[in-house]
Amino acid sequence: MKTSLSFLHFLVLTLFPLKSSSSATTEAEALVQWKNTLSPSSSLNSWSLSSPRNLCRWTGIRGNTSGSVSQIDLSDASLSGTIENLDFNSFSRLVFLDLSNNLLEGSIPPEIGNLMEIQYISLYNNNLAGEIPYQIGNFRKVEHLDFGSNYLEIPDCFLDLSLNHLTGTLPQSLFDNLVKLEHLNLTANSFEGPLSANLTKLSKLKDLRLADNFFTSYILDSISLISDLRILELFNNSFQGDIPASLGQLNSLENLDLRMNSLNLTIPPEIGQMHFQAPSHRRGNLQNLQALDLSTNHFSGEIPPTVGNLTNLSILQLYSNNLTGTIPPVIGDLRSLEVLDLNTNQLSGQLPESVSNLVSLKSLSVFTNNLSGILPRQLGRNSPSLANVSFSNNRFSGELPPGLCSGFALNQFTVNNNSFSGPLPDCFKDCKNLNRVRLEGNRFSRNILDAFGVHPNLEFLSVGRNQFTGQLTPKYWERRIRGYQNKWYRRSVNDILFPCAGI
Incomplete structure (x- = not known):
């Protein structure tokens, strides 16, 4: 029987062969x-x-x-x-x-x-x-x-219709005719409406990407029946309500990306719960999860301590929500964690001592919360790849940990608008990759000339409203910053906002 595939935009894993010349x-x-x-x-x-x-x-x-x-x-x-x-x-x-x-x-x-x-x-x-x-x-x-x-x-395994202008709801024929499909990518179209319950007919799916569309209503509880899912990307839609607790049954899931929706209520403890028993009596603990992104939603309540059981997690992003309570110390058990981003919430209390145990950490961002107290003394000492640190707009106090930059990998360092005091760590001057530094709005002291070394990549430095002594002159920076430009907004060392080359 002949197929009817007119105006088909059937795109799959894209290869980029070399163009051949012609005459x-x-x-x-x-x-x-x-x-x-x-x-x-x-x-x-x-x-x-x-x-x-x-x-x-x-x-x-x-x-x-x-x-x-x-x-x-x-x-x-x-x-x-x-x-x-x-x-x-x-x-x-x-x-x-x-x-x-x-x-x-x-x-x-x-x-x-x-x-x-x-x-x-x-x-x-x-x-x-x-x-x-x-x-x-x-x-x-x-x-x-x-x-x-x-x-x-049509090939059984792959269907990639991403980056098109497809509109309307998902056609029923998709669920009836492609039951062997393993990879479905409809990212960046204009699909709309709620997800059809018939989506679960695609029971062999391993990769489901429906991001960057206009889907509405709730995330299907029955998605958990697609038991071999490894990637679930639903970001940048208009889903609302909560995360179905049944997602905890997806034992093979490696990437769960639900950011940029209108999800609210709380983050279910079933995400990471070690002994969660689903109605089908399958154990659901997401032990293979490597990336969890729930950022830019409307979640409230506390971060469930069960996330500490996601021991293969390398990325945890919960920023731009309404989360409250403290940061659970069990996060320090995530020894594979590379990115921890909790910024722009309403978290309070201290940064847990256990964060110092994150040996793979590259980026730590908790800015714009209500965090307070002294930072863990060992922070950074066990994280040699730590490159991005942002504690801005909190109520932290005390001195910065002496080993915070001991790996000399720091690139972005923003701690402005806190109550930090004392000198900058000695290791700071040996961070050759520093690109952006914001220290303003604290009580840092000592001679600022002792704080900096040679930073050839530095593009932005703000040190105003502190208690530094000494003077940062143009001649000083000419020896320390490649391509230095003599641009000063204020000359007083404790009011300086200094953009270097490229800013």
Whole structure:
């Protein structure tokens, strides 16, 4: 039975092969070579290597201003044979290909994906068979694609329709006809409405990406029935309500990204709960989860201590919510954690001592909360890759930990608007990668000339409203910052806001 796939935008894992150069001679040779594999047709009588300079006058051939073939229109040309012998690599400037309403058979060769400039392609109403090659995902400029009325099959595993302009609700045929699908990517379209409960018919899915659309209503509780899911991306939609506790059943899940929605209520403790028993009696603890992003929602309540059981987690982002309470000390058990971002919430209390145990930590961001007290003395000493630190806009006090920058990897360091005091750590002057530093609005003291070393990448420094002594002169910075520009907003050391080169 012939398939109906008109105006199909079927994109899958995209490859980027090298573009091949073409000339009138190579294009003419490729066309004649293909002609010789077809059954004789009077439509192609003008195709002859005796007149390659007249290539653009051959039947069905049109060229661009540089003489390259830009259009091949052989619809209704009584062609019989295959397109497997057509050297698509020779037509790097082709924008239009119409072979519809012929008797072509065989398969569509994967080399068709090398038509990187194609905008219109129709193979409609032939006898083509086999799977549509996933290399057509290279058609980034296509506006019309019609493979309908053939005997073609959609590949079982992959369907990537991302970065298009598809609208409306998800079609029922998606759930009825693609039950073997393992990877579905509909990111960056304009789909809308609630998710259909029939989504669970795609029970073999391992990768489900529906991000950056206009989906509404609630996240389906039944998604947990797609038990092999490894990636679930629903970010930047308009989902509301809570996170279904049943997501704790997804034992294979590695990436859960629900940021930029309107989710509210609390973060369910079932995320990470070690002994959660679902109704199906399957244990659900998300022990394979590597990335959890619930940022930019409306979650309230406390961070559940069960997140400390997600021992494979490398990214935990809960920023821009309404979370309250303290940071649970069990976060220090996440020895694989590289990114901890809790900024812009209403968290209170101290930064737990256990955060000093995060040996893989690269980024620690807790700015704009109600945190207070003294930072853990060992913070940074066990985290040699720590590059981004932001404690701004809290109520921290005391001296900065002496080993905070002991790995010398610091790049962004912002602690402004707290009550820190004392000198900067000695290791600070050896951080060659420093790019942005904000110290203003504290009670740092001692001679500021002792705090800095040579920082060739420093672009922004703000040290105002402190108790530093000494004077940072232009001559001082000329020796320490590559490309230094003499731009000073204020000369007093405790009021200085200093943008360096590039700012």
